[in-house]
Structures are given as structure tokens and as C-alpha cells.
Amino acid sequence: MNEAATPLQRLFRVLVTVGPGALWLFLFVLLPTLLVLLASFMSRGPYGELQGPLTLKNYLRLLEPPYLEAFAQSLWVGSLATLLSALLGYPLAFYIARHPRRDLLLFLLLLPFLTNFLIRVYAWLVLLQKEGLVNAFLQAFGLGPLSLYPSFLAVLLATVYTFLPFFVLPVYASVERIDWQLLEAAYDLGARPFRAFLHAVLPQTYPGLFAGSVLVFIPAMGTFVVADLLGAGRVVLIGNLIQQQFGVSRDWAFGAALSVFLMGFVLLSLYLYARLQGERGLEDLV
Numbered sequence: 001m002n003e004a005a006t007p008l009q010r011l012f013r014v015l016v017t018v019g020p021g022a023l024w025l026f027l028f029v030l031l032p033t034l035l036v037l038l039a040s041f042m043s044r045g046p047y048g049e050l051q052g053p054l055t056l057k058n059y060l061r062l063l064e065p066p067y068l069e070a071f072a073q074s075l076w077v078g079s080l081a082t083l084l085s086a087l088l089g090y091p092l093a094f095y096i097a098r099h100p101r102r103d104l105l106l107f108l109l110l111l112p113f114l115t116n117f118l119i120r121v122y123a124w125l126v127l128l129q130k131e132g133l134v135n136a137f138l139q140a141f142g143l144g145p146l147s148l149y150p151s152f153l154a155v156l157l158a159t160v161y162t163f164l165p166f167f168v169l170p171v172y173a174s175v176e177r178i179d180w181q182l183l184e185a186a187y188d189l190g191a192r193p194f195r196a197f198l199h200a201v202l203p204q205t206y207p208g209l210f211a212g213s214v215l216v217f218i219p220a221m222g223t224f225v226v227a228d229l230l231g232a233g234r235v236v237l238i239g240n241l242i243q244q245q246f247g248v249s250r251d252w253a254f255g256a257a258l259s260v261f262l263m264g265f266v267l268l269s270l271y272l273y274a275r276l277q278g279e280r281g282l283e284d285l286v
Helices: 007-017 019-039 057-061 065-098 102-114 117-128 133-140 152-176 181-188 193-222 225-231 238-246 252-285
Strands: none
Touching (some): 019 252, 065 193, 102 152, 117 152, 117 225, 152 225, 181 193, 193 238, 193 252, 225 238, 238 252
């Protein structure tokens, strides 16, 4: 019969099992985040280096009109991309879940991820430019050419295209778990199709809707590659500002402040999502 493990043995087991993962998180997540946070309170030196003393001026600069406008535009792009992804992705998730060849449809949905992200963005540039395929199609009906690139519309279309699968997959997972007997019960009680869907089906897909919205909104608001290539300076998001501060301007302190602000906003969004999900879970239990 094995003797009870000593405290030293238990500590050794914890270090062996949890230690590598904890060390990885500390070195590559927590420590870099703390360094960025520290840099956000420093100043830009004559040659772009970080220097003291610690100050709040980088965060006060966030209140200047150009940066508030970029943040507002990021919120607008993220909100529109989420709304369009919901309008397109919600029925698509139902179609895939109810289709006999849903495995093939899921593969086709994920197929673009086998291609490099930049190639997919450049493909939209080719499609939307003045001599591109979209304008060629419109000219065949006497409707072109239209100025589709560079534009806000081009950024929005490419953003929705890029993040649409992130919305469809969580909703698809929720649709797979729907109890269709509730829909039949609603019909038996005299509910019309729309009302039956609204009360018997839609609430069961709330987890997928919320998860898909978060997975689209957060990266859509923080991306900079799409806006940089398809906006050509006309659409400036907060991600573009961060990229400029660490690249062209070499103002790492202000870039770090922008990064911390964006991380804080993302964490707040995730916290509100978790609270909302928790409240819904309690309501379901009651």
C-alpha cells in the first residue's frame, strides 16, 4: 500500500504538471504585458528610445481629437462588421447545420484559412480596383466603373469576409444542440412560425450569438492590415495608430499607451460578455 505523498512530493508534482505552462504564460504573456504597461508611462527620447520619468501624458494624448476619431472609427467598423456577420452568418449556420453535406460545407467555410491572410486581402484589392472584376461586372450592365478602392466600403467588405467564419462556427455549435421539440411544442400551442422561432429557437442560440459577436468585434476593431491596404490612409483605425507609433514615428511610449488602452477595452468587453452569460445562466436555472 502506497504511503501518502509528502508536501515536497506534492509540490514536485505540481511543478512538473503546471510549472511548464505557468512559466510559458509568465515569460510570453504576463511579462511582455507588464513591460508594455511600464513603457506606456515613459517618454520618447531624442532617438526614439524610452526614458523617464514616469508620466501620464501618453494617456492624456488619447483624448486629442485625432485619436478619439480613430477610436470611434474602430468602434464603427467593429460594430458594422459584427452586424453584417450576424445577418449573413446566422442563417448560414442554420443552413449548414441542417444540410446533409454539412461536413463539406464546413470545409468550404474554413478553406480560405488555408491561404495566407495577406493574399486574401490583396485579392480584395484586385477585385475592387477600378479595372477589377467587380467594376467589369457592373460595366456589363452599364453601372460602372465605381470608386470602390480605396474606400471605407472596401475595408468593411474585407473585414466581414475575413471574420465571418468566426461568427458562423459558434452559432453552428449552438444550432447543433437545439432541442427542436420546443419548436414543435410552440406550434402545438398555436404560435406562428416567426413567434415560435423567436421564443423557442432563438434563445437557444444566444451563447453562439454572443461568442460569435465577441470573436468578430474585437479583432475587427483592432486590425490594421485591412485598413492599411484597402483604406490607403482614408480609414485609420486604432490598430493603424499603434503600428505607426512603433514603426514610422518610433514613439514606443505612446504606442504602448494605445496598446494598453486597446487591451483594457478588450478585457472590459470580455468581462461584460462573461457577466451577461453568467446572468443568463442563472435565469435559465431559475
